[in-house]
Amino acid sequence: MASTRASPNTKHVVIVGAGFGGLYAAKALSRDPAFRVTVIDKRNYHLFQPLLYQVATGKLAPSDIATPVRHVLRGRPNVRVVQGAAVDLDPAARQVILNGGVRIDYDILIAATGVKHSYFGNDAWRENAPGLKTIEHALEMRQRIFSAFEAAELSEDAAEQARLTTFVVVGAGPTGVELAGAIGELARHTLKDEFHHIDTGRSRIVLAEGAAQVLPSYPADLAAAAAKSLAQLGVEVMTGTLVTHIDGDGVRLKRPDGREEAIEARTVLWAAGVRASQFGQTLARRVDCKLDRAGKVEVNADLSLPAHPEIFVIGDLSHYAPAGGQALPGVAPVAMQEGDYVARLLKARQRGRALPPFRYRNQGSMAVIGRHAAVGDLRFVHVKGVVAWYLWVLVHMMGLIEFGNRLVVMTRWAWNYLTRNSGSRLITSVPEARTDHADRAHRSGR
Amino acid sequence: MASTRASPNTKHVVIVGAGFGGLYAAKALSRDPAFRVTVIDKRNYHLFQPLLYQVATGKLAPSDIATPVRHVLRGRPNVRVVQGAAVDLDPAARQVILNGGVRIDYDILIAATGVKHSYFGNDAWRENAPGLKTIEHALEMRQRIFSAFEAAELSEDAAEQARLTTFVVVGAGPTGVELAGAIGELARHTLKDEFHHIDTGRSRIVLAEGAAQVLPSYPADLAAAAAKSLAQLGVEVMTGTLVTHIDGDGVRLKRPDGREEAIEARTVLWAAGVRASQFGQTLARRVDCKLDRAGKVEVNADLSLPAHPEIFVIGDLSHYAPAGGQALPGVAPVAMQEGDYVARLLKARQRGRALPPFRYRNQGSMAVIGRHAAVGDLRFVHVKGVVAWYLWVLVHMMGLIEFGNRLVVMTRWAWNYLTRNSGSRLITSVPEARTDHADRAHRSGR
Numbered sequence: 001m002a003s004t005r006a007s008p009n010t011k012h013v014v015i016v017g018a019g020f021g022g023l024y025a026a027k028a029l030s031r032d033p034a035f036r037v038t039v040i041d042k043r044n045y046h047l048f049q050p051l052l053y054q055v056a057t058g059k060l061a062p063s064d065i066a067t068p069v070r071h072v073l074r075g076r077p078n079v080r081v082v083q084g085a086a087v088d089l090d091p092a093a094r095q096v097i098l099n100g101g102v103r104i105d106y107d108i109l110i111a112a113t114g115v116k117h118s119y120f121g122n123d124a125w126r127e128n129a130p131g132l133k134t135i136e137h138a139l140e141m142r143q144r145i146f147s148a149f150e151a152a153e154l155s156e157d158a159a160e161q162a163r164l165t166t167f168v169v170v171g172a173g174p175t176g177v178e179l180a181g182a183i184g185e186l187a188r189h190t191l192k193d194e195f196h197h198i199d200t201g202r203s204r205i206v207l208a209e210g211a212a213q214v215l216p217s218y219p220a221d222l223a224a225a226a227a228k229s230l231a232q233l234g235v236e237v238m239t240g241t242l243v244t245h246i247d248g249d250g251v252r253l254k255r256p257d258g259r260e261e262a263i264e265a266r267t268v269l270w271a272a273g274v275r276a277s278q279f280g281q282t283l284a285r286r287v288d289c290k291l292d293r294a295g296k297v298e299v300n301a302d303l304s305l306p307a308h309p310e311i312f313v314i315g316d317l318s319h320y321a322p323a324g325g326q327a328l329p330g331v332a333p334v335a336m337q338e339g340d341y342v343a344r345l346l347k348a349r350q351r352g353r354a355l356p357p358f359r360y361r362n363q364g365s366m367a368v369i370g371r372h373a374a375v376g377d378l379r380f381v382h383v384k385g386v387v388a389w390y391l392w393v394l395v396h397m398m399g400l401i402e403f404g405n406r407l408v409v410m411t412r413w414a415w416n417y418l419t420r421n422s423g424s425r426l427i428t429s430v431p432e433a434r435t436d437h438a439d440r441a442h443r444s445g446r
Numbered sequence: 447m448a449s450t451r452a453s454p455n456t457k458h459v460v461i462v463g464a465g466f467g468g469l470y471a472a473k474a475l476s477r478d479p480a481f482r483v484t485v486i487d488k489r490n491y492h493l494f495q496p497l498l499y500q501v502a503t504g505k506l507a508p509s510d511i512a513t514p515v516r517h518v519l520r521g522r523p524n525v526r527v528v529q530g531a532a533v534d535l536d537p538a539a540r541q542v543i544l545n546g547g548v549r550i551d552y553d554i555l556i557a558a559t560g561v562k563h564s565y566f567g568n569d570a571w572r573e574n575a576p577g578l579k580t581i582e583h584a585l586e587m588r589q590r591i592f593s594a595f596e597a598a599e600l601s602e603d604a605a606e607q608a609r610l611t612t613f614v615v616v617g618a619g620p621t622g623v624e625l626a627g628a629i630g631e632l633a634r635h636t637l638k639d640e641f642h643h644i645d646t647g648r649s650r651i652v653l654a655e656g657a658a659q660v661l662p663s664y665p666a667d668l669a670a671a672a673a674k675s676l677a678q679l680g681v682e683v684m685t686g687t688l689v690t691h692i693d694g695d696g697v698r699l700k701r702p703d704g705r706e707e708a709i710e711a712r713t714v715l716w717a718a719g720v721r722a723s724q725f726g727q728t729l730a731r732r733v734d735c736k737l738d739r740a741g742k743v744e745v746n747a748d749l750s751l752p753a754h755p756e757i758f759v760i761g762d763l764s765h766y767a768p769a770g771g772q773a774l775p776g777v778a779p780v781a782m783q784e785g786d787y788v789a790r791l792l793k794a795r796q797r798g799r800a801l802p803p804f805r806y807r808n809q810g811s812m813a814v815i816g817r818h819a820a821v822g823d824l825r826f827v828h829v830k831g832v833v834a835w836y837l838w839v840l841v842h843m844m845g846l847i848e849f850g851n852r853l854v855v856m857t858r859w860a861w862n863y864l865t866r867n868s869g870s871r872l873i874t875s876v877p878e879a880r881t882d883h884a885d886r887a888h889r890s891g892r
Contacts, residue, residue, distance in 0.1 A: 061507035070637075153529075
């Protein structure tokens with residue numbers, strides 16, 4: 001469809017996934033008459049994932065960190081947006097196939113569908129330990145966190161109250177640290193005066209990590225600073241600790257000394273691992289390419305597939321190890337730079353030129369623990385505490401501005417900052433009716 | 447439970463429902479040492495229902511119009527908040543029974559659980575015509591509205607596109623008028639430049655009403671002004687029109703001339719009728735009281751039940767017809783004044799005094815159609831257009847301030863006003879996991 005409108009010289013670039021990588025590629029290709037761009041996403045919005053933990057802990061509303069893709073890409077006449085799930089690929093016909101059967105022709109395909117969380121084979125843990133990759137996950141976490149306090153307030157049994165106000169976060173990467181810190185703030189400050197039967201300040205918050213330090217990818221001094229800030233918020237950090245079991249009663253842990261320990265906890269949150277989204281396997285099934293252990297697609301130095309110069313894989317879905325080095329981390333700046341690179345490469349190809357291999361310019365990474373507490377590894381300088389926190393706010397504000405959510409978030413943050421309140425603590429439940437709108441529309445539309 | 451803490455002179459007032467009526471009663475009784483108050487609600491938040499249509503149409507986020515009940519009632523040591531569903535009553539023991547079996551003693555019971563929407567016996571219409579009483583309903587409507595445009599953008603068939611971009615709103619009371627007007631604004635302004643295949647400005651929006659005018663409870667001149675504003679937004683107003691059938695294809699209408707007319711529409715929204723919430727029937731089952739046709743509980747002139755001076759029914763759940771007059775309308779000001787009245791009455795009783803019967807001080811009513819278009823019936827003066835719109839914004843802002851949502855909504859509204867954008871257009875789907883948190887917590891807590 002739609003390819004009938006293409007002039008013979010115009011390349012049709014189809015981008016699957018409207019995350020950081022996909023949107024950067026689309027923006028960089030827009031306004032260049034040599035290209036038509038179609039962005040496909042199963043959601044109608046771009047999600048600013050680094051702030052998802054703030055939705056999970058009731059600090060922000062979903063729409064504060066999510067912008068309609070159409071709105072981000074408005075006013076770019078050569079960019080079309082399609083809401084739909086890309087479920088298959090026909091590489092011979094050069095077509096992406098959507099759920100419902102719609103086929104979209106491409107000259108160039110950019111796969112940027114990201115990752116989902118993974119339980120390392122223990123899928124039974126999912127029911128009792130939700131992860132955090134989507135708005136729905138964040139609302140699910142929010143629901144669990146706040147209804148645990150509500151249930152504790154109603155309980156008359158001290159042991160039961162303790163179980164209800166015990167929170168275990170599995171995995172102390174940035175997301176786990178941010179979640180544990182935010183729950184600490186909720187329990188110690190935000191909710192402190194709102195309950196009569198329980199003292200939320202006595203909640204137990206455990207952060208379990210298999211590596212020897214929190215923030216395993218950070219330098220040791222920053223990890224130590226983060227651990228100290230977590231302790232100040234009442235978070236028990238357990239490093240060198242493996243989770244061996246999760247069920248409705250809580251978790252079982254294996255501590256560094258080999259001892260087994262059970263923690264009774266109503267609320268267990270999963271921040272421990274990711275694996276590639278389904279579209280990676282679709283690619284592997286249809287074209288000649290290799291997946292790594294996490295299902296990510298291995299790419300050339302120009303981010304294309306070895307046997308398919310017309311197919312690119314970028315962002316978290318991509319496995320790219322610069323010559324002799326480690327694979328690039330799954331963070332927003334990598335995805336953005338990759339999206340930008342592929343757009344420049346395509347423009348160069350149109351002019352018959354080539355580009356040097358993709359090179360990631362690492363501008364550092366930051367994690368926030370709580371109010372006035374963050375750490376930043378800025379390559380040549382390590383920042384901690386208040387300075388790092390203000391820098392974190394600045395960087396994320398600029399990121400949100402780019403995607404059009406500035407004013408409301410700034411207001412909400414300013415308000416939360418001044419009052420220590422957090423106003424998005426609704427426990428919403430499931431809409432009563434159908435969930436398969438897009439499917440139905442396509443079926444009925446055919 | 448909890449009654450063990452009561453001193454013999456303190457009356458325990460249990461309020462079921464944290465809507466406008468329940469919260470006004472709780473606030474008015476707080477800080478009076480003669481009372482202990484327990485507020486029970488199945489949600490953890492108070493919902494500012496008059497703005498629910500703005501959540502449904504993507505102008506506001508759910509948390510913009512919903513405030514945690516604990517937060518509204520914080521700092522009032524004699525007020526306890528319980529999240530739970532009141533499913534039964536034991537009037538002999540003076541106990542409210544929660545889902546899960548928890549019993550809460552009361553000396554005084556105030557029932558304020560409001561209404562839900564009703565299909566006048568045609569419950570099969572529910573699946574294809576959601577109503578608007580809860581956050582979940584609003585998100586369901588939002589999902590339907592925006593995914594209809596998305597599906598139309600993908601369709602290649604003109605008739606199908608027309609069906610997908612036809613919206614029928616059933617019922618032209620304030621909610622129906624506000625919904626239809628907001629969809630008109632979306633289609634004509636907000637979404638206008640964001641689609642490539644379809645012209646959202648050509649969407650068909652039908653507002654069907656059985657009475658002879660829109661806003662049937664308003665004076666004729668204001669109804670005419672509202673109809674004119676709706677027409678300017680492209681809304682087809684069909685008065686004197688009954689809906690005879692709703693299914694997945696659209697609606698069938700009976701027009702004033704007796705003619706049957708079918709409208710093919712993917713999206714049908716229900717704003718036509720309400721009936722009392724379940725707790726009204728619980729009351730009727732357990733104590734001697736009468737329900738009206740809509741299931742509302744008939745009350746004395748002091749809002750108590752005829753045979754039970756210790757049980758009051760207020761707000762939308764209450765049917766109170768002042769001597770010789772019509773029953774009071776189901777609007778927020780009535781509920782607020784009733785909550786306030788019952789609190790004053792209880793305080794008077796403690797001092798051995800009486801109060802005259804409840805009297806509603808009608809300060810008028812307002813409905814908004816779109817940007818710069820509203821109507822207000824302020825008893826002695828009728829206002830229309832821009833003036834009415836600014837007044838509407840002022841009144842609702844003051845209402846929100848009272849419940850603590852001021853700053854963010856003000857920012858979002860200012861932003862929407864300046865840009866005509868609306869930033870909360872996420873189509874979120876259903877969380878994957880359990881929905882019965884409160885239930886489980888109670889069961890596991892017992």
